[in-house]
Amino acid sequence: MRPRPQTPEPTDEELNTYILTRYRLLGIDISVLPESDEDAPMDQERLLENGRSILRQDVEAANFHIDPQFNLPSAFPAPLVAWTEEEGS
Numbered sequence: 001m002r003p004r005p006q007t008p009e010p011t012d013e014e015l016n017t018y019i020l021t022r023y024r025l026l027g028i029d030i031s032v033l034p035e036s037d038e039d040a041p042m043d044q045e046r047l048l049e050n051g052r053s054i055l056r057q058d059v060e061a062a063n064f065h066i067d068p069q070f071n072l073p074s075a076f077p078a079p080l081v082a083w084t085e086e087e088g089s
Contacts (some may be wrong), residue, residue: 009059012052019051 010018023030036045 009056015052015055016048018055019048 020030030044030047033047034040034043037043
């Protein structure tokens with residue numbers, strides 16, 4: 001198996017552009033929020049920071065390599081074995 005080529009991590013500015021574009025496509029106008037106000041329940045700065053954090057976590061999750069020999073635990077192993085025609089282990 002060949003290793004995947006490493007792509008550069010997106011910058012905060014690139015992620016902000018992506019987040020703002022997604023919000024616009026959904027019809028969400030974040031300009032009604034204050035830019036930066038620690039007393040406000042939410043502001044634009046924190047909204048974008050949270051969005052960047054979520055996107056970066058998704059990237060880490062997407063880079064997770066699954067071991068092909070890993071067997072997922074199941075709540076009902078007997079029926080699962082019957083359905084998948086696996087030998088009991």
